[in-house]
Amino acid sequence: MNKTKIAFFDVCETLISFQTADAFVDYIRDNTDDEVVRSRMLRRENWLRFLKRIQVVRICDIILPGVKLEKRLKLWQLEGLKEVYLLTMGQHYVEDILRYTEIKSVVNSMQQLMLEGYEVTLVSAGYDVYLQFLGGLYGVPVIATELEFDNGICSGRWVGNDCYGQEKVRRICQYLGASCEQLDGLEYSVAYSDSESDMPMLNLCKRKVAVIHGDRYNWGETHGCEVVRV
Numbered sequence: 001m002n003k004t005k006i007a008f009f010d011v012c013e014t015l016i017s018f019q020t021a022d023a024f025v026d027y028i029r030d031n032t033d034d035e036v037v038r039s040r041m042l043r044r045e046n047w048l049r050f051l052k053r054i055q056v057v058r059i060c061d062i063i064l065p066g067v068k069l070e071k072r073l074k075l076w077q078l079e080g081l082k083e084v085y086l087l088t089m090g091q092h093y094v095e096d097i098l099r100y101t102e103i104k105s106v107v108n109s110m111q112q113l114m115l116e117g118y119e120v121t122l123v124s125a126g127y128d129v130y131l132q133f134l135g136g137l138y139g140v141p142v143i144a145t146e147l148e149f150d151n152g153i154c155s156g157r158w159v160g161n162d163c164y165g166q167e168k169v170r171r172i173c174q175y176l177g178a179s180c181e182q183l184d185g186l187e188y189s190v191a192y193s194d195s196e197s198d199m200p201m202l203n204l205c206k207r208k209v210a211v212i213h214g215d216r217y218n219w220g221e222t223h224g225c226e227v228v229r230v
Helices: 020-031 035-053 056-063 069-078 083-096 104-115 128-138 166-176 180-184 196-202
Strands: 005-009 119-127 142-145 147-150 153-158 188-193 207-212 226-229
Touching: 005 104, 005 166, 020 035, 020 069, 020 083, 020 119, 020 128, 035 056, 035 069, 056 069, 069 153, 083 128, 083 147, 083 153, 104 119, 104 128, 104 188, 104 226, 119 128, 119 166, 128 142, 142 166, 166 180, 166 196, 188 196, 196 207
Parallel strands: 005 119, 005 188, 119 142, 188 207, 207 226
Antiparallel strands: 147 153
């Protein structure tokens, strides 16, 4: 690993002001010109809403928190859509929505680090089919949850594990070709996130920055992080 200055940024509610993954599915459903696709997606969305209403999703989250039933059922709506279509819509999603919903202070911090010579990587549980275009907008690589395709058709599932929590650390190390111990030895390393679930990623770095929204619980102070309020 030849990198001497590295920085990792979460995306949802860190660089962008909302949770982008489920919203991407909604964006597809609301903007598709294919009424058959829209109808199928809406039926599955209504099924998800029903399961939430009768508390099935909440109970699953309590008993099996790693399953992420709601996110999986939301993604199921994309089953059968072509990869080229999802990539096109992913680019539109960034151009129409994400670029206008940045958390400017955090984006400015990221850009300042880039000016100081840091190699920035976005690390997110959002989906690669749109985040690659957000990374392109900033000129940085992206590590994200990858959608599964079979012969160019979306299966409605993701590949392997969702890029969340400890999985972010595994993917960062794989991407850099480095061990956690090697990363721990870097003097100039920084990570930003709004979520306590990203502490494994933050703990890789010398400088840990918690992005706290408004009057939300200040988990960053509890873990010895720098705190940025937005």
